Amino acid sequence: MSFKPSIPKGTRDFGPLAATQRNYIFETIRKVFELRGFRPIETPAMENLSTLTGKYGDEGDKLLFRILNSGNFLAETDKTVVLQGNSQAVASQISEKGLRYDLTVPFARFVVQHQNEIVFPFKRYQIQPVWRADRPQKGRYREFYQCDADIIGSSSLVNEFEMILLIDNVFEKLNIKTHIHINNRKVLFGIAEAFGFGDSFQDFTVAIDKLDKIGSDNVKAELTATGIDSAKADSILELLSFSGGNTEKLSKLETIFTASEIGRRGLDEMQEIFDYITNYSGDAKVIFDLSLARGLNYYTGAIFEVKAADHAIGSVCGGGRYDNLTGIFGLPNVSGVGISFGADRIFDIMEQSNLFPEHIESSAKIMFVNFGQAEQKAALEVIDRLHKEGISAFLYPDTVKMKKQLQYADQLRVEYIAIIGEDELKTNTVSLKNMHTGEQTSCTTEELIGLLK
Amino acid sequence: MSFKPSIPKGTRDFGPLAATQRNYIFETIRKVFELRGFRPIETPAMENLSTLTGKYGDEGDKLLFRILNSGNFLAETDKTVVLQGNSQAVASQISEKGLRYDLTVPFARFVVQHQNEIVFPFKRYQIQPVWRADRPQKGRYREFYQCDADIIGSSSLVNEFEMILLIDNVFEKLNIKTHIHINNRKVLFGIAEAFGFGDSFQDFTVAIDKLDKIGSDNVKAELTATGIDSAKADSILELLSFSGGNTEKLSKLETIFTASEIGRRGLDEMQEIFDYITNYSGDAKVIFDLSLARGLNYYTGAIFEVKAADHAIGSVCGGGRYDNLTGIFGLPNVSGVGISFGADRIFDIMEQSNLFPEHIESSAKIMFVNFGQAEQKAALEVIDRLHKEGISAFLYPDTVKMKKQLQYADQLRVEYIAIIGEDELKTNTVSLKNMHTGEQTSCTTEELIGLLK
Numbered sequence: 001m002s003f004k005p006s007i008p009k010g011t012r013d014f015g016p017l018a019a020t021q022r023n024y025i026f027e028t029i030r031k032v033f034e035l036r037g038f039r040p041i042e043t044p045a046m047e048n049l050s051t052l053t054g055k056y057g058d059e060g061d062k063l064l065f066r067i068l069n070s071g072n073f074l075a076e077t078d079k080t081v082v083l084q085g086n087s088q089a090v091a092s093q094i095s096e097k098g099l100r101y102d103l104t105v106p107f108a109r110f111v112v113q114h115q116n117e118i119v120f121p122f123k124r125y126q127i128q129p130v131w132r133a134d135r136p137q138k139g140r141y142r143e144f145y146q147c148d149a150d151i152i153g154s155s156s157l158v159n160e161f162e163m164i165l166l167i168d169n170v171f172e173k174l175n176i177k178t179h180i181h182i183n184n185r186k187v188l189f190g191i192a193e194a195f196g197f198g199d200s201f202q203d204f205t206v207a208i209d210k211l212d213k214i215g216s217d218n219v220k221a222e223l224t225a226t227g228i229d230s231a232k233a234d235s236i237l238e239l240l241s242f243s244g245g246n247t248e249k250l251s252k253l254e255t256i257f258t259a260s261e262i263g264r265r266g267l268d269e270m271q272e273i274f275d276y277i278t279n280y281s282g283d284a285k286v287i288f289d290l291s292l293a294r295g296l297n298y299y300t301g302a303i304f305e306v307k308a309a310d311h312a313i314g315s316v317c318g319g320g321r322y323d324n325l326t327g328i329f330g331l332p333n334v335s336g337v338g339i340s341f342g343a344d345r346i347f348d349i350m351e352q353s354n355l356f357p358e359h360i361e362s363s364a365k366i367m368f369v370n371f372g373q374a375e376q377k378a379a380l381e382v383i384d385r386l387h388k389e390g391i392s393a394f395l396y397p398d399t400v401k402m403k404k405q406l407q408y409a410d411q412l413r414v415e416y417i418a419i420i421g422e423d424e425l426k427t428n429t430v431s432l433k434n435m436h437t438g439e440q441t442s443c444t445t446e447e448l449i450g451l452l453k
Numbered sequence: 454m455s456f457k458p459s460i461p462k463g464t465r466d467f468g469p470l471a472a473t474q475r476n477y478i479f480e481t482i483r484k485v486f487e488l489r490g491f492r493p494i495e496t497p498a499m500e501n502l503s504t505l506t507g508k509y510g511d512e513g514d515k516l517l518f519r520i521l522n523s524g525n526f527l528a529e530t531d532k533t534v535v536l537q538g539n540s541q542a543v544a545s546q547i548s549e550k551g552l553r554y555d556l557t558v559p560f561a562r563f564v565v566q567h568q569n570e571i572v573f574p575f576k577r578y579q580i581q582p583v584w585r586a587d588r589p590q591k592g593r594y595r596e597f598y599q600c601d602a603d604i605i606g607s608s609s610l611v612n613e614f615e616m617i618l619l620i621d622n623v624f625e626k627l628n629i630k631t632h633i634h635i636n637n638r639k640v641l642f643g644i645a646e647a648f649g650f651g652d653s654f655q656d657f658t659v660a661i662d663k664l665d666k667i668g669s670d671n672v673k674a675e676l677t678a679t680g681i682d683s684a685k686a687d688s689i690l691e692l693l694s695f696s697g698g699n700t701e702k703l704s705k706l707e708t709i710f711t712a713s714e715i716g717r718r719g720l721d722e723m724q725e726i727f728d729y730i731t732n733y734s735g736d737a738k739v740i741f742d743l744s745l746a747r748g749l750n751y752y753t754g755a756i757f758e759v760k761a762a763d764h765a766i767g768s769v770c771g772g773g774r775y776d777n778l779t780g781i782f783g784l785p786n787v788s789g790v791g792i793s794f795g796a797d798r799i800f801d802i803m804e805q806s807n808l809f810p811e812h813i814e815s816s817a818k819i820m821f822v823n824f825g826q827a828e829q830k831a832a833l834e835v836i837d838r839l840h841k842e843g844i845s846a847f848l849y850p851d852t853v854k855m856k857k858q859l860q861y862a863d864q865l866r867v868e869y870i871a872i873i874g875e876d877e878l879k880t881n882t883v884s885l886k887n888m889h890t891g892e893q894t895s896c897t898t899e900e901l902i903g904l905l906k
Contacts, residue, residue: 005504005562005782008550011497013563015570016577019493035840037817037847037865040472044464044596045498045552045582046518051458065499066521068548070586074540082535087527095521097461099498109458110466117468119864121850123816124469129498133523143497156850158829169840279830280837329458363576364490376611377732384733387488387622394490397574397609411572412490 010134010142020360022145025174025346026127029147032169033125036162038149041124043106045131046097053098055105055328063132065142066095099131103148104325104338111152112329120153120334145343152325152336157269159337160302160321161276164286167306167317167339174346175355177309178316181289184270185299185320187253190263191239191290194256195232202297208240209293216241239290246274246288269301285309298322304339311349317341363412364392365452369405369419378420382430382445391452393418409435416452463587463595473813475598478627478799479580482600485622486578489615491602494577496559498584499550506551508558508781516585518595519548552584556601557778557791564605565782573606573787598796605778605789610722612790613755613774614729617739620759620770620792627799628808630762631769634742637723638752638773640706643716644692644743647709648685655750661693662746669694692743699727699741722754738762751775757792764802770794816865817845818905822858822872831873835883835898844905846871862888869905 007013014022030040046067053061073094081089100106103126111118127147134140149166151159164180171178188208189201197204207222216237223233242252250267257263270288277286294303301321308316319339326334350356366386368379379395386393396405409417419431430448433440443451460466467475483493499520506514526547534542553559556579564571580600587593602619604612617633624631641661642654650657660675669690676686695705703720710716723741730739747756754774761769772792779787803809819839821832832848839846849858862870872884883901886893896904 005566006501007497007504007562007566008499008501011499013497013567014493014495015567016492016494019495022495023493035843035845037820037845039469039816040467040476041469042467042472042475044460044466045584046461046464046596048459048461051460062523065523067552068519068521068544070515070518072538072540074535074538074543077535079536082527082530083532085525085527087525090527091521099520109460113458113460114466114468119861121861123847131498143499151850154850156852158823158833158848159850161833162847162850165837276830276833279833363492367490370611377729380611380614380729380732384618390488392488392490394576394615395611397604397607397612397615399609408572408574 008142010136010140012141012143016363017361021350021356022343022347024356024360025343025350026145026147028173029170029341029343030125030127032166032173033149035169036123036166038123038125041107041110041126042128043100043103043110043126045099045129047100047106047109049092049096049098051109051329052101052105056101060101063134064101065099065131065133066091067097067099069094069096100128101132102130103128103146103340105328107148107150107338108326109329111334112326112331115331118153121151121159122153123149123151125149139344139348141344147341147343148338150336150338152338153334155323155335157272157302158276160269160273161280163304163319163337163339164273164277165280167304170317170341171306174350176316176346176349176353178306179285179287179309181287181292181305181307182270182273182302183289183292184266184302186262186266186301187270187290188266188293190253190257190260190266191236193260193263195236196228197226200226205293208236208291211240211291242290246286249288249290250274266301273302294318294320298325300324302337308345308349311352313345313349315342316345316349361413362415364394364414366391366393366416366418367405367409367412367414368393368395369402369417369421370396370399371419371421372399375420375422375425378425379418382418382420382448385445386449386452389449389453391449418448461595463589463593465594465596469816470814474803474809475796475800477809477813478796478803479598479600481626482623482794482796483578483580485619485626486602488622489576489619491576491578494560494563494579495581496553496556496563496579498552498582500553500559500562502545502549502551504562504782505554505558509554513554516587517554518552518584518586519544520550520552522547522549553581554585555583556581556599556793558781560601560603560791561779562782564787565779565784568784571606574604574612575606576602576604578602592797592801594797600794600796601791603789603791605791606787608776608788610725610755611729613722613726614733616757616772616790616792617726617730618733620757623794624759624769627803629769629799629802629806631759632738632740632762634740634745634758634760635723635726635755636742636745637719637755639715639719639754640723640743641719641746643706643710643713643719644689646713646716648681648689650679650681653679658746661689661744664693664744695743699739702741702743703727719754726755747771747773751778753777755790761798761802764805766798766802768795769798769802814866815868817847817867819844819846819869819871820858820862820865820867821846821848822855822870822874823849823852824872824874825852828873828875828878831878832871835871835873835901838898839902839905842902842906844902871901 052064077093129143129145131143167180192198192201192204203226207219211219220233224230253267292305299320300323303320305315306317321337323335324332383393417433424431429442431442505517530546582596582598584596620633645651645654645657656679660672664672673686677683706720745758752773753776756773758768759770774790776788777785836846870886877884882895884895
């Protein structure tokens with residue numbers, strides 16, 4: 001039988017090295033979250049379809065993975081619908097649950113469902129996989145992790161600053177140079193209003209959101225297609241590409257927003273956030289990026305997007321302020337700010353630039369060669385002592401040729417090899433070999449512990 | 454609209470405390486795995502149904518969660534089958550993927566699929582959720598985590614000992630007293646053969662596996678129902694309840710297994726494993742339990758089951774030796790030994806007995822009260838210093854009444870409250886309150902770091 005097992009397209013197996021590297025990313029992010037007082041929650045992989053559908057637009061609904069009802073699911077199906085061949089109508093009759101599409105909607109659902117137990121302002125983080133029935137392609141998977149943090153139940157702008165610090169901390173610890181792009185939906189609305197786009201704000205943001213991808217000529221074409229005249233479109237594009245510093249941008253916009261109250265409120269918000277940043281000693285490069293729009297409609301204030309400085313890989317983190325995220329589930333007007341780290345892109349950058357610490361490649365600090373029953377027993381005793389000291393160690397399980405055992409240790413990138421053979425048994429010592437330098441020594445168990453610690 | 458969001462039955466949300474406690478269990482297990490040279494792998498939540506079906510028996514197949522094919526899934530469906538109302542036949546036409554039911558089958562699939570990249574003996578661990586469409590009841594969920602470790606590609610019995618040590622380490626670190634029950638499928642076969650059950654070994658193990666649950670009278674009834682006479686059934690039950698020590702059990706069985714070669718091989722294996730244990734200084738209470746059968750058919754040698762000493766909660770960990778797990782995917786005769794920890798039962802025990810360390814309840818070491826713009830800035834600077842020292846700290850984000858802020862800190866079980874008000878701003882100090890003792894002090898930032906570290 002030449003049957004070769006496989007996994008569904010768009011999904012991945014992670015072997016020991018990749019899984020360890022991914023855990024390193026998750027743990028680094030988790031530690032920063034916890035250092036700043038965020039606490040974990042977990043929600044089920046499956047949500048009721050009533051929770052998921054209608055939240056991601058028609059396109060999003062199509063990308064939901066649906067779970068077939070258990071048991072005799074056909075019993076209550078309208079057979080005529082089946083015969084008509086309407087898959088969508090049938091799907092809603094035979095499936096009630098779906099896999100979560102992101103962590104934002106489950107978070108909103110969680111907050112509403114548990115509103116009486118939650119202590120607000122609620123600082124939560126969540127690191128879990130999500131699933132999308134997207135067409136798989138390079139860098140796009142059907143199962144991938146999101147790492148989200150939110151502060152909900154507080155409208156203080158110090159939370160926006162908190163998020164900037166958090167982002168800065170995470171990427172500093174991961175050793176990835178980034179720029180944090182920040183804009184504000186109110187400022188964008190101000191620009192739209194100033195140029196007569198107040199009524200078609202959605203079209204406006206959709207168009208300028210593409211500036212990076214399709215270039216200014218094409219964005220201009222999209223803007224004029226909505227009815228605006230060519231000169232105005234040019235003025236907008238000129239404004240969006242204004243190359244001054246953050247303070248100069250604020251000043252310039254102030255002269256434009258004389259008639260836009262919302263725009264001016266946006267500027268006040270940005271001013272306060274930049275005041276916090278000025279006082280901060282960190283490395284964060286925060287860029288007031290007027291062309292940043294982020295399509296998601298639930299954002300109402302500051303929006304963030306983080307780009308790796310030396311990689312043309314798109315955004316590695318994004319987020320923003322929302323004022324009514326939980327409204328979809330019946331709890332209106334709860335303001336919050338959230339960000340989401342994209343673990344897959346972070347992984348790609350770290351792999352390309354060799355940013356993972358070397359030690360995570362090794363299976364253990366030390367492997368003991370196996371020479372047979374008597375030697376095994378002595379080795380197991382030493383290993384037990386090493387484990388008590390928190391030093392990772394293991395015995396090769398089989399008594400096979402030394403060459404094979406050393407090759408194994410090499411493949412697993414073990415740092416040291418220990419030998420307890422006949423001679424060492426007599427003298428109660430361990431012969432040690434450093435796999436990097438080739439250096440060899442002989443030592444007692446106590447000396448070994450001292451050396452490895 | 455009085456719409457109340459909910460989650461699918463049998464699934465759970467984990468709030469901050471429960472999620473932190475669960476992470477504590479996972480991280481404790483993970484650390485022991487890694488200390489002993491096990492490395493992580495991850496497999497996708499979705500597997501092809503061809504991988505999953507036929508591996509868990511007919512009952513298991515019914516408990517698989519199936520994913521509805523995306524897009525126009527009805528296009529290729531045979532409509533007459535739909536009209537016949539045969540749900541199972543239709544399911545296989547409209548779904549190709551399912552959620553994994555355990556971690557064992559995906560592991561076997563992984564080993565076969567990646568056999569050329571894997572370095573054997575392969576010590577892998579895997580901590581991921583699994584899904585079963587079981588009828589939800591107390592302690593039984595449709596989504597739950599398994600924590601598995603395997604050593605595959607080595608038939609050395611030192612691996613069985615490794616698993617015993619691993620189990621002992623994990624429960625010692627979690628502070629749960631356990632007994633490790635061990636038996637051997639070859640020994641069981643020896644008993645079956647000795648009493649004329651060699652041909653119906655499966656029935657024999659199924660019957661004695663229930664001894665704990667249904668008692669000896671009912672097991673006797675099941676045994677005699679298969680045709681054995683009453684006296685023999687009594688002898689078997691007497692043997693299974695033989696109350697001697699491990700060594701006495703070995704001796705007794707030796708006298709019985711004169712005609713069973715397989716039984717004697719099982720005794721040799723047990724003798725070697727007990728030899729290792731005798732040499733070991735740990736706390737593990739290892740009980741040679743002749744009535745332990747474990748229904749799973751892929752076990753061929755040692756089998757393990759771990760019970761919490763002070764809780765009638767069933768098994769918290771189980772496993773065993775297999776010789777042909779990967780045979781189902783076309784790679785026969787690869788021997789290995791594996792164990793699986795049940796995180797949910799471990800969680801229940803730790804919660805009931807208050808075994809979680811107290812510090813994991815707190816959101817952060819210290820919270821800074823928010824008095825307004827100038828004070829905020831000073832607080833943020835101190836917090837930044839604390840973060841650099843690895844001390845968890847945060848600022849209350851809103852300038853609200855002190856009482857409300859203190860209540861918040863209390864609800865989040867923060868250990869210290871820091872106050873930087875007008876006076877502290879002038880003297881460049883922090884006023885500190887210990888939330889446990891009520892003690893108050895005033896200190897500089899440096900002193901604060903020293904105190905909290």
